[in-house]
Amino acid sequence: MSESIKAIVYHAHGKPEEVLRLEEQPLPQPALDEALVRMLAAPINPADLNAIEGKYPIRPELPATPGMEGVGVVVEIGDRVRDLAIGTRVILPHNLGTWREACVVPAARLVAVPNEIEPAQAAMLKINPLTAWRMLHDFVALQPGDWVIQNAANSAAGRAVIQISRELDYRTVNVVRRAELIEELRTEGGDAVLLDDDNLRAATAGATAGAPIRLALNAVGGESALRLAKIVAPEATIVTYGAMSLRPLTLPNGLLIFKNLHFTGFWINKWYDQATPAARQEAFARIFDFARRGLLQSKIERTYPLGEFHAAVARAAEGMRAGKIIFRMEAKNVGVAFARR
């Protein structure tokens, strides 16, 4: 009898806990240019939940499997595949659906990831750390000692901003909505960790001794984004990359007229689509180098098997988590050790 695999599937858009199903599918076979990958781990990111709900700019053909990032092991390759060995651990491309036990992928679209990086961490490198890296490089020519301000600083993306900034000698004002995170993020390397409230402007001025802040990173929107805009220096750039509060950004006209602030956005999907293979390779090389040295560790609240997807997506949709929610697949016979959690 041919082998089957489990995959999470949705046939219509809607609330994840209502539309997701766990289905049995035949084990796919790689075509000539493809590799068969057994999945090891895949996180639940906010964008995955948005995509299931149909509230994301990319709408896959249905039925679809969710999951925009994840890591697996190559277990079989098509006859025309060169430069990719069986046993290579790989990061999967964006639009495939990673919440499944196995998939076939064009070999050229896989990114080999060093084995020293623990699988659950490797599964989370492609979106948040790369986003943090790009936002710190592509908008403002920061110099060592410069300040950056960000909200949702305890998110996976925010923690990556802290860790990369620390390595590059940038200083960070990290804005959070929970006081209990202040000590933790300071220990992780945040120079200032402040509460997202009406005192933020004065607290920032105190923490930075009034130094100009030329880059703000906004993943929240609404009042929180407006606070950042009021704090940054004239001519500063505010990069919006998330909208966790679901509130629109409303600005007093004077912030544009008198401060000439630059509002722009960032979307990692677009960066991947437009980057040259060399640029992608270089960015991954830097990220892998950080990860090998034990940096860019995303905090994990809990890992779940695919079969517990109801509980996993329900928890991932809640705020105030202690870290990421991750699917961990029991890839058969691939000899990969996970950190205990």
Ligand SMILES: NC(=O)c1ccc[n+]([C@@H]2O[C@H](COP(=O)([O-])OP(=O)(O)OC[C@H]3O[C@@H](n4cnc5c(N)ncnc54)[C@H](OP(=O)(O)O)[C@@H]3O)[C@@H](O)[C@H]2O)c1
């Ligand atoms: N544009 C891109 O290419 C790109 C790439 C990566 C990430 N993102 C976006 O970046 C954001 C963070 O992603 P992530 O994976 O790092 O997130 P995450 O680790 O899952 O953390 C979620 C963060 O959002 C905060 N949050 C949740 N609900 C909120 C609300 N109503 N108001 C204010 N803050 C709220 C949480 O704060 P608490 O812990 O206090 O709840 C936490 O800091 C998401 O919007 C994601 O879509 C965008």
